[in-house]
Ligand SMILES: Nc1ncnc2c1ncn2[C@@H]1O[C@H](COP(=O)(O)OP(=O)(O)O)[C@@H](O)[C@H]1O
């Protein structure tokens with residue numbers, strides 16, 4: 001068969017709508033001393049229509065920085081963002097508005113993102129008028145209803161005149177999603193958007209997002225600290241540690257045959273997703289993130305002075321001398337699964353027993 005001779009990834013490689021290429025973000029903190037927070041380091045990511053990439057990592061790993069950079073709300077120190085293959089620009093009002101129409105962000109806390117002084121009707125009317133081609137009062141009314149129906153807030157008249165505080169957390173997040181959809185975006189960036197919701201509501205919202213992604217062919221970035229939830233919801237998973245993507249692959253590969261020691265630690269501290277325990281909130285902190293200071297694998301690093309060599313080495317149970325000085329190699333585990341860890345090319349005692357490593361060294 002001729003097809004078999006073609007490289008697998010060229011024929012079927014879908015075209016990304018939004019792409020980050022080698023994006024680095026540093027936040028200056030002490031200009032006189034020339035110090036900055038190394039929040040994101042050479043991160044690349046491709047978002048494909050109809051697919052979800054999950055960005056997984058603990059608090060402070062740079063997830064929100066990455067999302068803000070993709071939304072052009074944060075300027076990268078270096079690297080580029082491409083929308084449909086062209087460098088994205090936020091120069092000027094029109095370019096910003098056009099970009100915001102195509103790339104929408106939904107945040108963790110709908111209370112903070114929905115103005116409490118306005119009714120749902122007003123909150124949704126604005127984006128519809130700004131970006132849609134509303135032809136009159138009746139058309140607007142119809143679009144408002146359709147929008148609420150799309151996020152399953154029915155019957156719409158029950159919700160149109162409500163204030164955010166009159167709604168439950170899940171309903172508010174549905175309004176926030178409806179507002180994002182009002183401009184018919186191509187990309188939805190969800191930053192911890194179910195983390196603050198009641199356990200019983202999380203799955204409903206994830207199911208809604210999955211339906212919307214499929215029906216509207218949206219490209220989605222799903223940011224979470226919960227790798228088990230990511231496995232359930234995403235097509236691909238990018239694992240972030242201290243501002244770097246340390247592993248990337250299909251949700252199945254990353255969770256079933258994790259290659260990076262950090263991914264394995266994340267999975268070890270996560271309940272079995274098949275029992276859906278991940279929905280049963282395991283955190284004490286108000287923002288829903290695991291408390292890094294009390295978890296069982298040590299302190300997160302100082303990103304003003306990030307660790308030398310591999311940033312994970314101070315917490316890595318398998319670290320060796322070279323990890324302190326050498327940048328970890330990018331290792332292709334399979335065609336579409338990679339990780340950055342020296343143990344994948346030179347397995348040590350601990351790593352050689354691991355099945356993933358065995359695949360690499362074959
Ligand atoms: N505006 C800012 N100025 C300085 N440091 C920041 C700023 N925003 C985020 N940071 C720092 O950058 C790092 C990454 O933060 P963030 O992207 O919010 O991570 P996450 O979303 O994964 O919790 C953290 O060390 C955080 O303290």
Ligand SMILES: [Mg+2]
Nearest residue numbers: 063064065191
């Ligand atoms: Mg964040």
